Amino acid sequence: MDTWLIVLIVVAALVVLALAALAFSKRARVARVRREAQHREQARENLQEAEERSARADREQALALEQAARAREELADVQQRAARAEQEARRRAARAEEDRAAAEHLRAEAQRLAPDVADGRYDDHPDGGATRR
Known part of the structure; x- marks a missing residue:
């Protein structure tokens, strides 16, 4: 074979190898960009969920504080009523x-004044007199 033909091959x-390397590099770059875009989207979703959960936690915390304050007030009222x-x-x-x-x-004074009345042994008569039982 001729030298020029070998050089040409x-x-x-x-x-061909350079084109294949270029295509592979471009494909890898596109895959990396796509992967980064997916990561950014996942990060945005995570941030949004984190904000929603944080807001929900803040609302629950406020409700819990209100409930605790009401319970303390009720307890104070109950303690005050009990006192x-x-x-x-x-x-x-x-x-x-x-x-x-x-x-x-x-009773002691009645016993001193009239022991028989205090003992229940004395009855008044309807005509004003008294009799013993």
């Missing part, structure tokens, strides 16, 4: 004890 093979009820119960118990002491004093 080698040059043609190099051109008032206990105070009223103590006042009633004190009045009852005063009444009991007064009753005991009156």
